[in-house]
Amino acid sequence: MQLIIENFPLLLTGLWHTLQLAIVTLLGSTVISVAFGLMGVARSGVLRATSMAYVEFFRDIPLIVNVLFVYFGAPLIGISLDPFGAATISFSLWGGANGAEIVRSGFNSVPLHQERSAVALGLKPWEVMWYVLAPQALLPIIPPFTGLFSLLIQATSLASMVGAMEFFRTSQIIVERTTMMTGYSPAFLVYGFVLLVYFVICASLSALTKRLETSLSERQSRRGGRKAAIPQAANESI
């Protein structure tokens, strides 16, 4: 415990970097997921094929290979990336591919007749998407997306592989430094603490989305609905 308090500033910096990594990664992944997920259900065969190629390519590469590839590969095409940039880009590409697949299957789970009857009402394509399909796709999308998010948060520790000073890397440094100075390795203690922190982050994330999910599904199955036109009869039914 002493050790963790002593090194608190360093750990805090690490944690801060991890949070930054995570936030940028989650945002990037979400944007890519939605874009490629929607392309995956597009009318145009070219868009669908593009989305599928992207998804298959990045899902099939282990994340760690992906990180190393982006970090060491980018300079070859004339882009130099710092560890933070390389990590967020490769995480987002990977997260986006997995997320796109989730978004796509979320939309595919909405029965075909829903789209057909929305189209038959003369709604514009974006209106069909926004008012009819997206709200119904959201519910099946949330649980697997939460899983993906915690996976990505945990995966931020891989950024240490290319030298990003994130939480995991700083704790590694603490372990190494202490071992060198005292001859005794605090690995169990420090990594135990690291584990606890990742657990708290991911558990609160899934608790949060669980609540979102419940409130969403409650709203969708609630019998009352919007009390608009007819106050007197609203409570009479079922």
Added chain:
Amino acid sequence: MPNSPATAEGPVISVRGVVKKYGNMRALDGVDADVSRGEVVVVIGPSGSGKSTFIRCLNGLERVDGGRVTIDGMPISTRRDWQVARRRIGMVFQDYSLFPHMTVMSNICLAPVRARVGTRAETEERAMEMLERVGLAHKANDFPAALSGGQQQRVAIVRALAMKPEAILFDEPTSALDPETIGEVLAVMKELAREGMTMVVVTHEMGFAREVADRVVFMDKGRIVEIGPPEVIFTSPREDRTKAFLEMIF
């Protein structure tokens, strides 16, 4: 309830030489038909004869592979043409297809409010009136899951009507219903017909066809075999295939 005609003369919907292929199979093989204003056309025929395909071509849910479809004298071809035309040609499906995440009221008001058929307040007021007439005013704020099949189908009809369409297409609107609720849906459709709504109805309800249809269309193998008034089709059809079909179902 139907709009005043944009063009007093001429059919609301007209199809000429329409062909629809699925792979090599011709689901529609050169279909010609006109639907006049205020007319009720009932389409009958064996399973797989192309009835659904035909009716879906009338509002562009199927893209035709040949021939053309004209609405109010205007040829409709592009996606955008169809999207606008569909506001004038309502459709009611076998599986009602209400939007499960919206209340009955929101289901009805979504499209007319988006298309600015009226303001939200006007539309809700009109929706309430129509719901009252089909006996479902007390369900306005319920979600579809709380309604029986027959009730959902009546809401689907109101939803189509809320667009103030010139015609409504029905594809087997009672086939998915429990026998005891079929009557309530047919009653609503009969009343619509009486009020002069232009309707095209695919149905196996021969009683309805006899009573309400101005003309009956018999389809087989992607073609219209025979068109005529119900008295003629049901009692003295010209074609052998029509005879055979009617003998089979009666």
